[in-house]
Amino acid sequence: MKSTxxxxxxxxxxxxxxxxxxxxxxxxxxxxxxxxxxxKAFFPAKTELMSLLITVGVFGVGFVFRPLxxxxxxxxxxxxxxxxxxxxxxAMITVGTAGLALTPSYESIGMAAPVIVILCRLIQGLxxxxxxxxxxxxxxxxxxxxxxGFYTSWQLASQGLSALLSxxxxxxxxxxxxxxxxVSWGWRVPFLLCLLLIPLAIFxxxxxxxxxxAETDHDAxxxxxxxxxxxxxxxxxxxxxxxxLGGTISTYVANYxxxxxxxxxxxPSSVSLAATMVGGAGTFVFSLLGGWLSDLYGRRIVMLIxxxxxxxxxxxxxxxLAAHPTPAVLFAVALGMTALTALGSTASLxxxxxxxxxxxxxxxxxVAYAVGVSLFGGTTQFVxxxxxxxxxxxVSPAWYVTLASVITLVAMWLTPESRGRSLER
Numbered sequence: 001m002k003s004t005x006x007x008x009x010x011x012x013x014x015x016x017x018x019x020x021x022x023x024x025x026x027x028x029x030x031x032x033x034x035x036x037x038x039x040k041a042f043f044p045a046k047t048e049l050m051s052l053l054i055t056v057g058v059f060g061v062g063f064v065f066r067p068l069x070x071x072x073x074x075x076x077x078x079x080x081x082x083x084x085x086x087x088x089x090x091a092m093i094t095v096g097t098a099g100l101a102l103t104p105s106y107e108s109i110g111m112a113a114p115v116i117v118i119l120c121r122l123i124q125g126l127x128x129x130x131x132x133x134x135x136x137x138x139x140x141x142x143x144x145x146x147x148x149g150f151y152t153s154w155q156l157a158s159q160g161l162s163a164l165l166s167x168x169x170x171x172x173x174x175x176x177x178x179x180x181x182x183v184s185w186g187w188r189v190p191f192l193l194c195l196l197l198i199p200l201a202i203f204x205x206x207x208x209x210x211x212x213x214a215e216t217d218h219d220a221x222x223x224x225x226x227x228x229x230x231x232x233x234x235x236x237x238x239x240x241x242x243x244x245l246g247g248t249i250s251t252y253v254a255n256y257x258x259x260x261x262x263x264x265x266x267x268p269s270s271v272s273l274a275a276t277m278v279g280g281a282g283t284f285v286f287s288l289l290g291g292w293l294s295d296l297y298g299r300r301i302v303m304l305i306x307x308x309x310x311x312x313x314x315x316x317x318x319x320x321l322a323a324h325p326t327p328a329v330l331f332a333v334a335l336g337m338t339a340l341t342a343l344g345s346t347a348s349l350x351x352x353x354x355x356x357x358x359x360x361x362x363x364x365x366x367v368a369y370a371v372g373v374s375l376f377g378g379t380t381q382f383v384x385x386x387x388x389x390x391x392x393x394x395v396s397p398a399w400y401v402t403l404a405s406v407i408t409l410v411a412m413w414l415t416p417e418s419r420g421r422s423l424e425r
Contacts, residue, residue: 013142014151018158020086021135023194023201024093024128026162030190031100031121034170035255035259035381038188040106042114063377065122066129066370073130074366077389078359081210082138084363090205092127094198096120099188101191129374133300133366140353141211145420146295148354149302153346160342163255167276168192169306170258173298174270174419182269231363233356237368239411240352245374246408247345250314250401252380257330259381264394265325274327275334282338296304298419299347299354303412306343313340313404318398337401343411350417354418376404 031038069089077085099120106113136155143151169190177186230237257279261272294302317333349369356364380400387396 003057004112012204013208014139014154015087016201016208017135017139018095018154018161020090020201020205021131021155022162022165023197023321024090024131024162025159025222026166027093027100027191027194030166030170030194034187034190036090037183037264038117040183041187042103042117043106045097047162053298063125063374063379066216066374069126069129069131069368070133070366070368071363073126074133074363076130077137077362077366078212081212082134082141082362083205083208083210085134087202087205088229089127089131089134090198090201092123093131094195096124096127097116097194098199099123099130101188101195105370112363117397125374128262129370130366131361132369133364136360136365136369138211140350141423142209149291149299149347149350149419150288151291152288152350152353153294156342156346156349157284157287157291160280160285160287160338162280164277164284166282167258167273167278169278170273171270171277174268174273179269190424196200228370228408229360230367233360233364236352236355237364240355240365240368241372241375242408242411243303243352243415244347245376246343246404247409248373248377249380249404250310250337250341251283251345252377253384253401254341255399256381256384256397257334257337260384260388260397261325261330264388265280265321265330267325267327267330271327271330273299275330278331279338282335283342284343286339290343291350293343294347294350294419298417299351300412300415300417302347303344303351303415304409306340307405307409307412310337310340314401314405315395315398318395322394348412351415351418354421354423355416358423 059388071087073089076088096122099116101111103116103120104112132155136152139151139155140148156195171191172183173186224305255276257270258276261267261275262269290302290306317336321329321333352368353361384397384400387400388394
């Protein structure tokens with residue numbers, strides 16, 4: 001293995017992984033943050049709620065191809081290397097981003113508009129399904145053995161960075177543009193900015209080293225052969241999906257707070273989008289903290305404690321927010337949810353590839369992550385939008401977070417400790 005995992009890793013190597021990952025997630029999650037505006041541009045319906053439901057449903061469409069991307073691009077990463085796989089995913093996300101940024105509205109081109117948007121979401125889903133596995137495994141493999149948690153934490157931290165940048169862009173736009181301008185064209189600006197930055201990420205990734213030895217078993221290099229090997233590690237994969245379940249649902253509920261604040265709490269767009277910045281900053285800081293703590297004290301304890309706290313506090317947080325819909329309370333809830341989620345999720349996302357053997361490490365991690373996120377992340381915003389409408393109870397999103405957290409706690413308890421485990425297998 002061409003790993004530099006025993007010594008100091010150049011900052012630009014980590015930066016290349018983080019920059020590309022952040023941009024890919026920036027583009028993907030920006031759709032969720034601007035759902036209230038996108039719904040009016042592409043999915044007009046009889047009622048505002050129905051339009052929003054369709055929009056968050058299409059957000060879920062982006063998750064449909066994630067497992068396929070995990071299998072195909074993960075297998076490619078385990079055969080050709082982590083670097084070419086990450087270059088491929090960022091090229092694909094460029095296509096999806098351009099489509100979303102440049103597609104005319106429904107009013108201009110009719111049904112062609114939502115069709116193009118759906119196709120773009122599928123391409124983005126395929127790319128992200130294949131991005132997370134190679135990126136996480138690359139960071140794990142270049143890291144010194146006693147700093148794997150911290151290095152791998154940059155994968156999740158980069159997602160927080162993307163949320164922070166997306167929220168900052170949205171909040172800035174809401175301050176300088178009118179509501180009509182935001183609906184008309186303002187929501188397109190983040191996607192256009194992403195397009196401008198993608199060439200830099202490609203340049204950085206082109207200079208990355210490779211951490212995978214050359215493939216010698218060409219039959220095993222085939223995607224279906226890789227998938228068969230992954231199924232041979234079914235206990236690890238099932239536990240991985242259940243670990244990802246809780247983090248995914250709480251993450252996307254936190255992301256939904258922007259739309260929740262606009263549509264349910266009736267707060268100004270600038271305040272609502274600022275909550276995204278708070279959540280993104282929380283994810284960034286506490287992901288790195290969680291990785292550092294997991295290197296000191298082990299993965300399991302750092303997984304379990306934050307998830308247990310979130311299980312006990314999700315309901316009180318939403319009760320407080322519903323009773324006091326002020327900016328301060330909104331920011332506190334956003335920070336609390338993202339901080340607790342990030343602390344435990346970093347340890348989980350380090351544990352999974354540590355438990356997988358080298359020949360299927362990228363494929364196995366990508367498949368588990370993609371399946372978990374597709375099944376639960378892709379449906380979370382639709383489920384909580386439906387819950388809010390069906391129950392008329394603004395606290396109902398907390399029910400979903402609590403249920404998911406209980407399931408994930410059981411999986412965390414059953415997962416073996418992986419800190420210091422050899423990767424050479």
